Amino acid sequence: MRNIKLTISYDGTRYRGWQRLSGVENTIQGKLESALSGILQEEITLFGSGRTDAGVHAKGQVANFHCQNQMPCQEILSQLRRYLPEDIGIESCSEAGERFHSRLNAVSKTYCYRVWNSDAPCVFERKYVYRLPAKLDDEAMKLAAAYFLGTHDFQGFCSNKHYKKSTVRTIYRFAVERLGHELRFTVHGDGFLYNMVRILVGTVLEVGMGRMEPGAVLTLLSEKNRALAGYTVPAKGLCLMEVQYQ
Amino acid sequence: MRNIKLTISYDGTRYRGWQRLSGVENTIQGKLESALSGILQEEITLFGSGRTDAGVHAKGQVANFHCQNQMPCQEILSQLRRYLPEDIGIESCSEAGERFHSRLNAVSKTYCYRVWNSDAPCVFERKYVYRLPAKLDDEAMKLAAAYFLGTHDFQGFCSNKHYKKSTVRTIYRFAVERLGHELRFTVHGDGFLYNMVRILVGTVLEVGMGRMEPGAVLTLLSEKNRALAGYTVPAKGLCLMEVQYQ
Numbered sequence: 001m002r003n004i005k006l007t008i009s010y011d012g013t014r015y016r017g018w019q020r021l022s023g024v025e026n027t028i029q030g031k032l033e034s035a036l037s038g039i040l041q042e043e044i045t046l047f048g049s050g051r052t053d054a055g056v057h058a059k060g061q062v063a064n065f066h067c068q069n070q071m072p073c074q075e076i077l078s079q080l081r082r083y084l085p086e087d088i089g090i091e092s093c094s095e096a097g098e099r100f101h102s103r104l105n106a107v108s109k110t111y112c113y114r115v116w117n118s119d120a121p122c123v124f125e126r127k128y129v130y131r132l133p134a135k136l137d138d139e140a141m142k143l144a145a146a147y148f149l150g151t152h153d154f155q156g157f158c159s160n161k162h163y164k165k166s167t168v169r170t171i172y173r174f175a176v177e178r179l180g181h182e183l184r185f186t187v188h189g190d191g192f193l194y195n196m197v198r199i200l201v202g203t204v205l206e207v208g209m210g211r212m213e214p215g216a217v218l219t220l221l222s223e224k225n226r227a228l229a230g231y232t233v234p235a236k237g238l239c240l241m242e243v244q245y246q
Numbered sequence: 247m248r249n250i251k252l253t254i255s256y257d258g259t260r261y262r263g264w265q266r267l268s269g270v271e272n273t274i275q276g277k278l279e280s281a282l283s284g285i286l287q288e289e290i291t292l293f294g295s296g297r298t299d300a301g302v303h304a305k306g307q308v309a310n311f312h313c314q315n316q317m318p319c320q321e322i323l324s325q326l327r328r329y330l331p332e333d334i335g336i337e338s339c340s341e342a343g344e345r346f347h348s349r350l351n352a353v354s355k356t357y358c359y360r361v362w363n364s365d366a367p368c369v370f371e372r373k374y375v376y377r378l379p380a381k382l383d384d385e386a387m388k389l390a391a392a393y394f395l396g397t398h399d400f401q402g403f404c405s406n407k408h409y410k411k412s413t414v415r416t417i418y419r420f421a422v423e424r425l426g427h428e429l430r431f432t433v434h435g436d437g438f439l440y441n442m443v444r445i446l447v448g449t450v451l452e453v454g455m456g457r458m459e460p461g462a463v464l465t466l467l468s469e470k471n472r473a474l475a476g477y478t479v480p481a482k483g484l485c486l487m488e489v490q491y492q
Contacts, residue, residue, distance in 0.1 A: 009367055009369045009370075010369060011369050011370060011372075057370075059370075078365075081365065081367065086369070086372045087369055087372070088367075088369070089366075089367020090367060091366065091367060119324075119327065120335075120337065121255055121327065121334075121335020121336060121337060122335070123255045123256060123257050123305075123334070123335040124255075124257060124303075124305075124374065126257075126332045126333070128370065
């Protein structure tokens with residue numbers, strides 16, 4: 001059996017998220033699996049590095065699948081590009097080692113969250129940014145973001161109340177940058193709980209709006225109570241940028 | 247009567263173009279006029295600097311209108327931003343001199359045309375670029391573009407066969423730049439005939455593909471025959487960037 005690795009970009013706007021759902025057509029995984037099964041003439045199951053929620057975008061999602069068909073990767077790539085809709089793009093397609101698994105072997109991920117922090121129109125990027133014209137204190141947000149760095153129990157920053165597994169994660173980088181009207185958050189960590197990036201960004205934004213002190217992050221981390229953390233910012237501003245492997 | 251000037255950006259994808267058409271809902275001018283008439287409680291006629299075709303975008307369209315209502319410009323701006331759809335943005339709204347007319351006073355315009363010159367996916371910009379993965383000779387295209395500079399009769403680069411007025415125009419700049427997978431054409435001139443920018447770009451692309459020599463542009467300019475010039479590239483790659491006034 002061959003093992004093939006794909007790097008995928010997608011505009012999540014019109015999808016129900018990455019994960020195939022029974023009876024539901026519009027998922028990224030579903031679109032890819034049906035295209036691959038048609039091209040390779042065998043049933044393909046795709047393993048993604050992780051799910052992305054409805055409306056979330058990706059520039060570097062990684063997935064792998066096994067197949068028996070000997071079609072060259074270059075041919076699979078060009079056929080996929082022909083059959084997939086315009087809002088799903090295949091960046092690369094290559095042979096992977098037989099033990100490669102896109103989720104189990106991922107060592108870290110980088111997400112980007114974009115906020116349009118202005119009254120000015122944002123016509124061309126409107127589907128990829130969260131519009132929030134509020135006055136924000138950048139220095140306070142940078143301080144708040146820095147408190148998240150390192151290894152913590154993120155149970156209070158997760159939408160799922162009953163995690164069976166560990167909720168401890170490590171954040172390597174949490175950058176807050178301003179580019180013109182845009183505020184861009186970049187989060188790099190060894191893994192993320194359900195909705196965690198969106199809650200982290202929501203919490204930092206609440207600090208930016210003066211509803212919370214930067215130091216309150218320490219309390220939130222120790223209290224482990226979702227109700228105390230910031231709101232879950234909308235999916236449309238979020239993009240999975242890269243999945244890192246060893 | 248007040249005279250008010252607007253600078254407007256729009257994603258032309260779902261519109262039938264700038265100009266209001268009787269019985270047709272989705273034009274940019276139509277949307278703006280009905281929003282303004284509602285906000286100001288009087289019938290507003292908007293004068294655009296020029297029409298843009300169905301599917302063409304703008305980052306700096308200029309228009310003006312007269313009104314009697316004394317609502318401050320800042321209030322008109324914020325109400326417009328509230329009522330307009332997300333794909334039409336108002337960049338600015340200001341009082342203009344009583345003699346200002348967005349079309350008659352325009353001295354030049356700058357258009358940008360974007361070509362995605364790669365097999366690679368272009369998921370996020372897909373509605374704003376023309377995808378053309380062909381191999382292109384950049385140097386030949388730059389030479390061809392340079393032949394258009396200056397004052398010429400552009401009758402052969404226009405979709406309308408029966409122009410009553412002069413078809414002589416002056417091109418001040420015609421840049422061909424490569425930015426990663428993208429090829430970007432910037433055209434600055436004192437005015438443009440119907441479809442002229444798209445035919446100019448189509449002609450330069452034909453030179454890039456080796457179907458025509460750069461010097462053939464001289465013949466095309468002197469022959470004044472639309473059938474000899476290049477094809478009309480798709481509307482989606484075109485954007486009106488700026489209208490210049492004295």
